[in-house]
Amino acid sequence: MTSLIHARGLIKRFGDFTAVDGIDVDVQRGEAFGFLGPNGAGKSSTMRMIGCVSPPSEGVLEILGLDPRRDGPRIRAKLGVCPQLDNLDIELTVRENLTTYARFFGIARKEARRRADELLDFVQLTERADSKVEPLSGGMKRRLTIARAMVNQPEMVLLDEPTTGLDPQARHLVWERLFRLKQQGVTLVLTTHYMDEAEQLCDRLVVMDGGRIVAEGSPRSLIERYSTREVVELRFNTDDQAAYADKLAGIGDRLEVLPDRILLYVEDGDGAADEVNRRSLSPAGVLVRRSSLEDVFLHLTGRTLVD
Amino acid sequence: MVTLVMPRLLSFEGTGRRAASVTERNISTLRSAYWVVMVSGFLEPVLYLFSIGVGVGALIGDITLPGGDVVGYAEFVAPAMLAASAMTGALAETTFNFFGKMKFVRLYEGILATPVRPIEIALGELAWAMARGVIYSAAFVVIMTLMGLTTWTRALIMLPATLLVGLAFGALGMAVTTIIRSWQDFDLIAAGQFALFLFSGTFVPPTAYPEVVRWLIEVTPLYRSVDLIRALSTGTTGWLQLLDVAYLLALMALGLTVAGRRMAKQLTK
Numbered sequence: 385m386t387s388l389i390h391a392r393g394l395i396k397r398f399g400d401f402t403a404v405d406g407i408d409v410d411v412q413r414g415e416a417f418g419f420l421g422p423n424g425a426g427k428s429s430t431m432r433m434i435g436c437v438s439p440p441s442e443g444v445l446e447i448l449g450l451d452p453r454r455d456g457p458r459i460r461a462k463l464g465v466c467p468q469l470d471n472l473d474i475e476l477t478v479r480e481n482l483t484t485y486a487r488f489f490g491i492a493r494k495e496a497r498r499r500a501d502e503l504l505d506f507v508q509l510t511e512r513a514d515s516k517v518e519p520l521s522g523g524m525k526r527r528l529t530i531a532r533a534m535v536n537q538p539e540m541v542l543l544d545e546p547t548t549g550l551d552p553q554a555r556h557l558v559w560e561r562l563f564r565l566k567q568q569g570v571t572l573v574l575t576t577h578y579m580d581e582a583e584q585l586c587d588r589l590v591v592m593d594g595g596r597i598v599a600e601g602s603p604r605s606l607i608e609r610y611s612t613r614e615v616v617e618l619r620f621n622t623d624d625q626a627a628y629a630d631k632l633a634g635i636g637d638r639l640e641v642l643p644d645r646i647l648l649y650v651e652d653g654d655g656a657a658d659e660v661n662r663r664s665l666s667p668a669g670v671l672v673r674r675s676s677l678e679d680v681f682l683h684l685t686g687r688t689l690v691d
Numbered sequence: 692m693v694t695l696v697m698p699r700l701l702s703f704e705g706t707g708r709r710a711a712s713v714t715e716r717n718i719s720t721l722r723s724a725y726w727v728v729m730v731s732g733f734l735e736p737v738l739y740l741f742s743i744g745v746g747v748g749a750l751i752g753d754i755t756l757p758g759g760d761v762v763g764y765a766e767f768v769a770p771a772m773l774a775a776s777a778m779t780g781a782l783a784e785t786t787f788n789f790f791g792k793m794k795f796v797r798l799y800e801g802i803l804a805t806p807v808r809p810i811e812i813a814l815g816e817l818a819w820a821m822a823r824g825v826i827y828s829a830a831f832v833v834i835m836t837l838m839g840l841t842t843w844t845r846a847l848i849m850l851p852a853t854l855l856v857g858l859a860f861g862a863l864g865m866a867v868t869t870i871i872r873s874w875q876d877f878d879l880i881a882a883g884q885f886a887l888f889l890f891s892g893t894f895v896p897p898t899a900y901p902e903v904v905r906w907l908i909e910v911t912p913l914y915r916s917v918d919l920i921r922a923l924s925t926g927t928t929g930w931l932q933l934l935d936v937a938y939l940l941a942l943m944a945l946g947l948t949v950a951g952r953r954m955a956k957q958l959t960k
Contacts, residue, residue, distance in 0.1 A: 398960070435804055437800075437803050437804060437958075437959050438959055438960055439959070456806075456808070457709075457806035457807075457808060458806070460804060460805055460806050461805075461806045463804070465804040467800065467801075467804070469797070471796075471797035471798065471800045471801040472801070473716070473720075473796075473798060473801070474796060475720040476716075476719055476720060480719055484715070484716045484719055485801070485805070487712040487715055487716070488709070488712050488713075488716075488802055488805035488806065488807050489805055489806060490708055490709070490712070490806070532801075536805075
């Protein structure tokens, strides 16, 4: 089986700046694949190359088995793209945004209308079909953009930060729709800097930092490999959390000092919290939780994802 | 009904079909308020024709064309107004509106994620600008003919000529728009456009100016357009009009090439 995305040593430069610095990626049909990383990690540049709207500077890139440099229009005909910033057509209505977009793919008018109605129903916007785009909420606009990305029945959907800037309720609605697509067997490729998004949606992901891939695997396997089972978050009433680091020595596998708290990486969170109390360090706050991708990222790069 | 049958009769795949989908998008944006824009664009050349062609013309009397034919002043001015309105119509759509779509509403970014390519957007926008320009031109030639400034047969031949003028200026406008950076630069375009309008043999034959100025006028695109349409309108065509046609075709090809390349460069970094 050929990969839908096949990249080897892929590089993107803008003048002197290298946005993507030699990455290898393979995405299989039916997968939900994620690029996880902070802003500026090179995720969007990678997505634009995959979407065939930005030529690679160097390296191998094959999309759907075709060469983006030569077969751009043929590849784009089979992709759905949901960009980071909505670029809906503000001069058209909600429904027209879908029917007009379908025409760019050469879909007949009647079929375009049929698909538009079906997709509006799918993203729960049927009642707003004749409204202009402007008055829609952020979540509605994003759902409309996702519907627009589906209008050509794509083999693969690219979603760049699909829920950035949405309130929690709107995010869950988007996730739920994306999960539905995934169940239908649509290949999803998304970028995100939200841990929970990556954990909820991705079968497999790569962690990017500074234009490079620093780790790859399923969310669970990444956590197992790069973190411990549980984490104890300690907050001390001081401006200098680091001063407590020495006093915590020996508890758990390792610790991370952040400006506002200390993270203890341990197998048994409650046991570790008891040990902290035995040493009478009296932290102002103690939180025991399971490890997440945030911890993986912190371990790999020494930085938090969302600043 | 026509739109439903057309695609099946004309199998136009690839570039033509994709460019047409961009034109179609613009047609979808048409709202009832658009007629205000249409009326103002149509009125401008008509007002010039009556105020200067007929009004000032009464003081001037007749004018001798380069070939020796003598025509009334209104007959002299009317075809120039037609050429100028074809220019204005094409530039309105391909400068101001095109710039907004390129830089601010991110419209093309969405379109380029589909199989449509930058040059096809340029072609589609140009076709759209022409649709608007042709309506102005058709209305204007009807007025010219009713005023007895030309004949119905000549009016029919003038229409495709105005289309050519529109295509050349539309392509030029797009090329210039991909180069300019801010809304302020449109003042420069407007100034240049007005200078062309005043001096391209529109109200005064270029022979009335000193030799150097005359040459300068004769190489401008609007002069070549005026020359072509005036010859058709007064029935005084000759070999020189083939030069006009070649000039305008070359301008169109150049403009489209530049616009397509620069759009690709700016939108697909």
